[in-house]
Amino acid sequence: MGKILAIALNTFKEAVRNKVLYFLLIFALLIMGFSSVISDLSIAAPEKMVIDLGLGAIDFFGFLISVFVGIYLIYNEMERKTIYTIVSKPIDRQQFILGKYFGLLITVYVNIAIMSIFFFTVLYFREATQPDVVTKAIFKELGPGKFESVGNYYVYHVQAFFIAAGKGIATLFGYWEPITHHLLRVVFMSAMSLAIITAFAILYSTFSTPTLSAVFTFLTFIIGNLCEDILRYADKLAQKAGGVAQLVGPDKMKYWFAMVATHITPNLALLDKFSDAVHGPWDAKTPTIHSVPIDWVVVVYGITYVAGVLSLACLIFNRRNFK
């Protein structure tokens, strides 16, 4: 365990030196900041825009980080031959794979945490700088239509930003307001799906080059996202032919291919709670916020899936010759 941790921490140290990571992170933060501007263009439901874009950015950029950082981790060790010294040490190869996986996961999760804090900060700051809130905060109403200025506009904004940032950090530890209601749960589920994708990135990089690994991981991500659509497509094929038994020729092949593909790739849509965050049913306790239930079966599914993929990665890596 201590050796896995040592490898994981070293992997994290290596990953944070990857420039791609910072480009992706900065881009994600820009998008979140920009979502506030975009929402002003909308004539209704501006919060929906900010939340949609923010959650989407966290998920997608988390994915990109896990791919672009992950595919190089094992490859670099082989290319630079540092793996020689690691393998000759008294550790198992699976300890190495697990160490790399957890190191990458730590990197991805630290980034998700940063993006989430920024996202919550944007939401709280948006809330605090609504014209009515600002006016209430910096003017005192003396009578109908009579106001007295009690605060500075700019000072208020700077203050609001820091308060929002503080609340944003607190939100990561369970604090919430109606605007951020159950968003942390959505992020949690996103993180779960990223754990699966990260495992795939590691799996592919145990036997192929970075470019191919990236392509494979992207394909897995796409098929995983479209899992349910592909299943529906297969069902439609069967329905058209009048039953699975009636399928012939290429249709039969397509059907079974789709069936296999949907059953072995992860169904990432199970872990997608974006829609619930904006349109979900009302919470039973607090009827003004949408409830995002955590489906523990799905969480168990995610964990077992990761374990399975990592076992396969270890199997491949254990038999691998390093030239």
Add this chain to the structure above:
Amino acid sequence: MRGSIIRTLILWIFFLGFFGYAVSIQHEELKKVRSNQPFEDNLRLPSSEVLKLTALRYDMVAADLLWIRSIQSFGGRGMTNRDWRPVYDLFDKITDLDPGFEQCYTFGNMVIGDEGGRQKEGLGLINKGMFQFSLLRQYRIPFEGMYVANWQMKDVDKARWYGRIARKRADSPDWVPRIVAYLEVQSGAYYIGFDRFLNNFLLAVDANDIGLQSIALNKLKESVDKWNKSLLNKALDEYTSSTGRLPSRIEDLATMPALKNYEVAEISRLVALCERYLQKLSRPELSDDILTSITLPTQAQMNAPIEDTTNTRNMLGLQNLIFRQCLVKRSGIPEEPNGSHYVLNGTLLGTKPTDERLEVIASENGVREYLQNLLYAFRATIDKRKKELGRTPESLREVFYCDPVTTEPFGGKFQYDPKTGNLRSTSAPDL
């Protein structure tokens, strides 16, 4: 060294020459884009299925981006060719991508049905939204359908069907059943219309969109105007049938039963309420741009008590409250919404005009406009006749071969000067 300087110079000249030329071409092309009159935005999107697949799990984000695009497209097309068909496709795809986007159904219906005059497509969107949401929520969507069916398609049966669905939704306010009941009577449409445009107006106020505000406010004025006129026309009918003669002034109608203790919405009251609530919510007041040619509120209206606003922070949340407070029970001649007052059009009085635009009862401004048009037509005819005769006609009879108009819209007779050939109005000599 010398050679290298010359080469550098040549390269600079090449760079400036080619690049400059390319930029100038681009500038010309951009000019063309700017002068291109019809709004040409590229909305050739793939089918919803393909969009949904390509958006992966981020279809909500894709829907948001298309939604913003659709608003731009709405504005652009509204200013140029007013071709709404592509916008319909856009709304259809947005709601396919994000079926829970309630505002898209209602706004889309407003764009396509109201502005575009394609009520069937608008209703298509409404139906889609209605079945998308559970039967227990979102009364607003079937309510919109009821409005379109009743107000624009004049199909009361269809409107009642939508109304019944709206009434059953859990979130429908108390006045929805009342309005549905009004569908039976003619005036019901005005309630629905007013509420409908109030929704649009408050949405625009929340979004600080001046353009949309003025569109919605004009619609509100129009619906109040029609509402008032329907009452006045009813009173006019009652007056003629009970007394057997025509009224001479609009005030004669004030005692009729149709104008006793009736309920109507007032624009001045709406403006007062909006201003008061905006103030209470500490938000900027309404723009002066939209408050031109409107009946402004009185001081009493401005000081009228308003309700508690702690439950909401945007104006849309106050819609039901404002709607209820805009309605007023009163007797007598109703208030004209455009900052004018109602008068009888003397010219049309007693006639049964087949054209809907010819109104016996109209606002003072409207009647004045009518008079102006009339004078313009008469003068043109006189000029024409003058050329035929080679002299000024002696009387109007010589021009029109009969006595054309006996009464001016504001009362009195037209004065014709045979010497100069000038036609003047006695009631409005400045025209």
Add this chain to the structure above:
Amino acid sequence: MAFRAPGPCPQKTTIMIVIQTEKLSKIYSHDFIDVEYGRIKFNWFRRTVALENLDLEVKEGEIFGLLGPNGAGKSTTIKILMGILFASSGSAKIMGRPLGDKSVKQQIGFLPENPFFYDYLKGEEFLDYYGQLYGLPKSVRRKRIPELFETVGLPAHAPNLPLKGYSKGMLQRIGVAQAIISDPKIVVLDEPQSGLDPLGRKEIRDIILSLKESGKTVFFSSHILSDAELICDRVAIVNRGRLTAMGELGHLLSPKVKEYEVIASGLSKETVENVRRNAVKFIERENDVLVILPEESQARELLAKIVQEKATLVSLTPRKETLEEYFIREVSKAPGESKTAGVAGVR
């Protein structure tokens, strides 16, 4: 750290054999589509024999050199022993245990060829990381790391300098440091001197000798034969994947003097002409002459002349066969007639 024999040891009484390979072979069978360093290769049943029936024995406490030209299979052998590659057939044992045994790996330190380490780590962090991989507790690491910097002779600023700033020689030294961090019984070095300047090579040589002094077995591969000759107790020579010779240096190289090199100045013209006829090699510069003579009698004759003519003898060097010459002789032989007698003699 005391050497703990893992399991029963068959040769307890005699000299202990720590590394033993039996008929070790490695055949690279290329995949139909092989992705190698980012390039896709198409292969049609292509196979490369890297190692064929290699039998090696390394005794405890000696410096063993695995020599051979480039591509002979030295690195492949070491990689198989270190568990980086898997042998196609044959077997190998380290300390009487099969390869991949963790308790054995604990006793081995390894420095690969042209090592590239995590260049973002500081020297200290780097050694700490490798110490963790050996499972050394924190207190041991804290004590051992400063010692190691001293042992391998790294400058004082090295611990806090990222490896990116290390010179090639410093990298090689910290590489040795990571190999001996757990105080192993066996130290395996793959081409430890490649790419170093003469001074660096000498320092590595000294380190290897000091490792031997502290009772460690050193197994290293090299193609720099003059260095190997200086320090090795025993060598094995491999060529084209086969063992060509193995044994003690004294046994392998013929002990008799091969030729004599004489440098003298002030010889008469006549004598010079005389000598030139017998010489294998003859160089004349101003007054000096350099002559290489094949026979001892000829050298004696020349010395007598020098005394006679009162010329100056600058140097006289009797030259034995070097490892390099032996090596070239062996390597250029046809594959069949290799000197297996050496191997048998050791047994």
